[in-house]
Amino acid sequence: MADKNPFPGENNTGHIWDDNLRELNNPPPRWWMIAFWVSILWWIAYGIIYPMWPALPGGTGFTKGVTGWTAMKEYKEGVAEVQEVRAPFEKKIASMSAADILKDEGLAEYTVASAKVLFGDNCAACHGSGGQGGPGFPVLADDDWLYGGDINTIVQTITMGRKGMMPAKGGAELSAEEIDSLAKSIVAGKVTENPLFVAKGCIGCHGPDGKGMKPLGSANLTDQIFRFVPVNGETQLDSVKYTITHGVNFPGDPKSRVAEMPSFGDRLSENDIKKLAVYVYKLGGGQ
Amino acid sequence: MSDNQQTKRDAAIDALYEEAAHWELNTGGETIHAKRMPGRWRTRKWWADAFWLIFFFGPYLRWGDRQAVLFDIPNRQFHLFGVTVLPQDIWMLALLLLFFAILLAVVTAVVGRVWCGFFCFQTVWTDLFTWIEEKLEGPPAKRRKLDKAPMDFHKFRIKLIKHLLWLLIGFLTGVSFVAWFTDAYQLWYDIFTLNLSVVAASTIALFTAGTYGLAGFMREQVCFWLCPYARIQGVMVDNTTAVPTYDFHRGEPRGRIKKGQKDQNRKLGDCVDCGQCVAVCPTGVDIRHGQQEGCIMCALCIDACDAVMEKVGRPTGLIRYESLDELNGKETRPIYMRPRVWIYTAVLTLALAGIGYGLLSIDAIEIKVLHARQPLYVMQSDGSVQNKYTIKILNKLDQDVDVKISATGPKGLVLVGADKPVYAKRSKVTPRTLFVRVPRQNLTSETVPIVFHATGRTRDGKQFASERESVFIGPR
Structure with a gap:
């Protein structure tokens, strides 16, 4: 390095190699440096305001800010905010019967959304996300x-849940034919036109018109909907024969x-059951 | 290595450094104090500046019982005089943005960076700020002297007034911006009663600081190093674009006028090297170096040069709006013969037509039909097929209305749940769940079209209607 700067008046740092290769000093613009320092200050302020340093010595966890x-806390505040919006509806639902909720159009709309x-x-899990049922599980939308x-x-x-019963009729009671x-x-x-319907006592549960009895939960045998739909390639006829032969429950x-x-009385609150009832009713089949 | 070779190498290196030394990089180390000179373009610049008065005073216009132009974000409505645009019609905004983007392109292609030089908020606010500076501190030479002078009461007083005025303009800018998004009169009331919402207060604070910093201190640095448009606009300019240009054929070689010299004895070009074009430049560039990124094409150098040319008795227009092709004597095509202009104009027209169509054809109501997917259909006990639909009625009217819904489709169609009309609240979407039943034997295929109609009357008896096609799905 030379003792005297051979290139005076130039913004070099005085570091010169090979006679004339020199390092110039071109600092970044001032506004850039200001922004640089401000962002560092920002970082320091952030560390003071918010939690920042993890794993402090002495098992104190982290800086709390x-x-x-x-x-x-932010999450809980958010939840509280939502609950505040819901509170008036929930209070109304608690004081009303499911039938009354159904009559109140606005409340029913809220109920459907929240249920x-x-x-x-x-x-x-059993009835399908849209109440469309599944093999062995009833459709709620019809x-x-x-x-x-x-x-x-x-x-x-x-x-309360439901568990109906139909005795198995195969073997001793009814022949294969x-x-x-x-x-x-x-x-x-057209089961009512079949003499066996009366003769074999089907009428006792399914009624003289074959439409079933609601208090018993016996199926309507005259409509186009079957409680047990065919699975694994069988026909509707196979499915019905199986039900007659082996019964239900x-x-x-x-x-x-x-x-x-299953019964949900001990698993869900009364409010939730009301909401679910309205929801199921609104799936398309409520009467 | 011989001595001769060594000297040659040294000379080459020196030349390299010399080149770098002459490349001036304006990084804001020195404040540019541009001189203000009256002239044709200066006057036009004032008029362009005045365009921004709309920004300041627009929010105070009323239309009926509300603000004439209001971007009501909390309620998701945009009021434009008599028209209310809801988010559902926001496609018009896309066309509007397209329109302005192309307008920028077409103007730049024809006459250069007019936006930068005359209309850009950065240019206009800086112009206003430096005007205040000149009124308080005097012309550039005095300003430079004042900057260097030690702080005393006189300097402090001048600087304080200047900065307070700048901050005031920044504050008014912030308030005016916010006033487009909330009721302007209420906003002022809230300001005076210190009742501002956090959003409004922080927006105003941000704009105050932004205006103060960008127009007061950053100035041309924004155009040089921050603004993306500045660079994009440079790409749109070509050899046929008319831009403020120094006529180097006429001006060079430049040289100072010697006192007493007769004009006919002068062997130099018309440029008298007075440096006025540089003195007036708000970004501190020298137009005589040719087109460059720093030039925002404000044309103030044209005024300066013309004034000097008149003074020294030479024809004006040494710096003028001219394309590079014209300057070089090449044949140039008129504007209407340039495909670029044609294409831009076509896009502009399309965008305008789209917006016009959109504004004129905003319906009173609009319905959307969502077919339930889970399940697609449900068999009923009587052998009919049931589909579930959610009808969403968007009421664009300024009143709540009853909307009746009906459906046409396959034979034997029964609509369930539409006996009562839907009470559609104004400017809101009201949903209604409906069921449609069709006997299975009437379904000709898995999916058949079905059309929902929504009709009703406003309070003054005007009829409105909207319809939407959907599908009815049945078993295979």
């Missing part, structure tokens, strides 16, 4: 109800069909 902000999650959590589709019955069904004959007339929707036949709706 002067405002005491936490993500959890969607409840339905997804508690009902959709107009055919075993126990009745009015709002109070729906509340009762959710609260008789089962075949009955099943064919059921699929055609019949203790004497291990191959009997299983059809049980």
